[in-house]
Amino acid sequence: MSEFLDAITGGLQAGLGYQAIFFVLLAVGLNVHFGYTGLLNFGQAGFALLGAFGVAVSVVRWDLPFWVGIVIGLAAAVLLALLLGLPTLRLRADYLAIVTIAAAEILRLVFRSVGATAVTGGTRGLSGFNADFVALAPWAGGRQYDILGTRWSGAQLWLALVGWTLVALTSLLVWSLMRSPWGRVVKAIREDEDAARSLGKNVYAYKMQALVLGGVIGSLGGTVYALGLGSVNPDQYQNANTFLAYTALILGGAARIWGPILGGTILLFLVQFADTGLKALISNGIIPESLLSPTDVASLRFVLIGVGLMALLVFRPQGILGDRREVMLDAR
Amino acid sequence: MTHAPDRVRRHGLRPRPRITRRQNGTGSTPGFRGRRPLVLTLLVAALATVFAVLLPGVAQAEGEQVLGTLSTSRSGPIEGVTITVTSADGKEAGKAQTDASGQWSVDLPGPGQYTVTINAGDLPDNVKLGTGGDTREVNVASGRAQPVNFGLSDGTTGGGGGGAGKVIQLLVDGLRFGLLIAMCSVGLSLIFGTTGLTNFAHSELVTIGAVVAWYLNVQAGMPLIWAGVLALFIGAIVGALNDLAIWRPLRRRGTGLVAALVVSIGLSLALRYVIQIIFGGRSRPYVGYQNQRAIDYGLFSLTNRALASIIISVIVLVLVALMLQRTKIGKAMRAVADNRDLAASSGINVDRVILFVWALGGALAALGGILLGLSDSVQWDMGYRLLLLMFAGVTLGGLGTAYGALIGSLVVGIFVQVSTLVIPSDIKYVGGLLLLIVILVIRPQGILGSRVRVG
């Protein structure tokens, strides 16, 4: 029974902590891309990587204040979006998908390469850059706080507060954009680019704006994750995270403001719950270790996420918040 | 938290470490960085490096260890070299000699700082140590098996050979690699052409082929050739099952292309990690072929298995082309890829053709996987790491055309290899992907594609 409670509180902590904020921000960005504009960005992890390393490199290597690092990370994300969008946004949707995947992989490989070690720390990454950020907390960063059975350090609480505020602000921004005529054009592009063109809308420019906006939001996710962990490593920003964020988005409901928030929180809760739960079952001998070892549990989570993603798209493409009738109209 | 296991896996023990300059955890030692230019001329079984970047290992639970493999492309594995490990206080902690496959390992009394020394005198004449010298400082964490890498070079690609020879060697390697990509991507392209699906799970067809062949070869003790043939059929069946179980029902439901694409991503993720659970995170070679020496053909040198890989690829691809061109089913496939409705209205059973395309794609991908496993070794995510290059090849050639995929893949393969002349080989993969982006800017329809008409 206590293991069950542990699993629940572990899940809660994951669903509310910086990991969840990371995925929620990735998903909010993807919601702008995929949910509203219909852009297939499969390289969101690349944007997050830039956000994370923006802070880390600025503070560790260049001795800049961390907020300058955040700005640098954002600027890098804008640049990446422009670089990706320039060649591909005029082409068919799946070209963007392939190019964004490639770009995320390129970034990761370059950042972890030996040649880049002097800047990025290579495969070891960088650490020790979040002290200034933690020091800003209005309470003691080192103290432990118990909330509803979950245990948080002051620093984690501070990060969660800042992170969820960021989620709120970005969601508010997306909401106010999407109810405006700008949002209407963007949704029209999602439905049919040519129709939007024939009505005098500069589809290319709108797609570019959406790509930049979503990418920047994704990079903020990377920043939060880096500040939360206190270290960065290129391999933390593998593209599997992009697919997790997609799962979160579709689980919550694409093209819904609350979709990514709900989806990200629930997904992280479930993943952590399954992780802790399965490990407890193995250590209790309920699941024989010959069948499933504790190291396999980590892999099993990805299997479940993959299967879950498929099942969602086939059986409940509208997610939790969506309208099935509306989704069924989707002809893409 | 989702990253943690990956980091553990990547940083953990690599059972058969390749000699690359990439050394987890020691990447920032000064000797390491300084060696970069040499890296280009590094032995490393030429092909392996593409993936060495990502080589996963598995954390081993008990006992600290240092280990490694001594091998160069010309000499093959080097046997009988003495390795000495001393602890921080200068005491000898252990000694080992490399075995027939060039591997060595030394068990340690506990975690801490160790100095690993290679006896350079034991090395064959043509093999030299890298600029890092004959010692390595390693920090072994608790429970870790720490790989140690002496940057050996045998002058195959560096030294006296000079520019032209190196280029030709890389061209031949690139040709082999490109043919391998082509084999995997022809199916991908045909599937796209006939169904419109961008199949991200194609990479798992590659892995499944290689893994099935490994089980038949190593566990069941079959000769690799028969294991390969059998795996080929199983690959075809898996491909066909893919269509029957997932994609045909989804087509019937009228699932959109984008939704189908995301489904394939989910499938890829699930299959990949199922394979990891079953097969494990290690990279494992096929039996009987891993210790081949490169044979010198004058301008370039090749191992027999690489030569076989080239020959098999060429034969199979020619057969596929003949099939597309001459046979009824091949013509039907091209017709469906050209215009599905026209094909359907002229009496072609589209569903059957698509099923056949899937089976063919599965078989080809499996064969590609086996050849890849032969030149490197079999890993749970080998296909996934090839996937982007497959996409690059397919896009380069023009989405949906079989011959385009072939040419595009060859270009990508050769480009990736030859680019190591200019860029460090640990990011040569990047070159192929950049090429993809550049081509999209210049000629979005690909080499063989035609301009897209709108409206």
Next chain:
Amino acid sequence: MPAEPSPTTGSSAFHSGDAPRRLAQTALRSVPWEIGVAKPDPAVVVDGVTRTFGGLTAVSVDHLEIQRGGITGLIGPNGAGKTTLFNLLTGFDQPDTGTWSFDGRQLGKLSPHQVARLGVVRTFQLTKALSRLTVLQNMLLGAQGQRGEGFFRALVPGVWRGQEKANTERAMDLLARFKLDAKKDDFAGTLSGGQRKLLEMARALMSDPKVVMLDEPMAGVNPALTQSLLGHVKDLREQGMTVIFVEHDMDVVRDISDWVVVMAAGRVIAEGPPESISQNRAVVDAYLGAHHDAPLTVEEEDQVLAEAEREIAREENLDGEVFSSDVPPQERTEK
């Protein structure tokens, strides 16, 4: 081959509502029935436009003028290049050679949205209703010069509220005219085929166009709606717009066009008032495919047409379609 102009049938219609029509028709009355003939007041002028798809010439038009304020019908057999010409004129496709202009302004290098902003709007053969937007949102998209469509101004509702309200009123007026006002909050994807055609036309009108290009406005519309659609097309002319439309139904063409342009195998093979067309030998040959003077044999011509058709269909299919084949084949390939 030139033929004598025949007396127009429109001379008896003198009531005031027909005034603009009479203008265009009267103006066209004195125009000889020649290919590439100059019109008294051309809105659109096409010069030497060619477009090939992999060796097949889809469009090759030497000279073509479209009279302002009239309804010009564009007809021709399958694969004649009508839709391709539409795509070229509206910037959706780029020609290999040639120039064309609207109101004396060259359109050659403009992208589709720029062409649309100049007042040349089009509809599509396969209706492009924006499925997951409501009918009203579809309409509002048609409005031009919206302040709220800029990224930063969108964030300040005060800037665009007023304009939005005015646009909504105009949209509701138009919807009422097209009898779609009751559906304003429905998703456009739930409308019937005919209603979508109506919506697409109404949406195009939101932009106050000068030239409206309709690609098969009657295709797939049930007969009950056809009359209403025809009426709307005629209304456009009454409001002084120039209409170009592609159609197969000769009755419809005869009923509403002031001038008819016939295309076959990418070329204009005849033009003239509707009544001249059915007597034109080139037209009859093109449709029936038999003429001893023709440079091609029947088989050759069929082959060329079939190839062109296949090529075009292929190009269309490449342009991203649904994973399923739930669109009936006859709607996919160009008719």
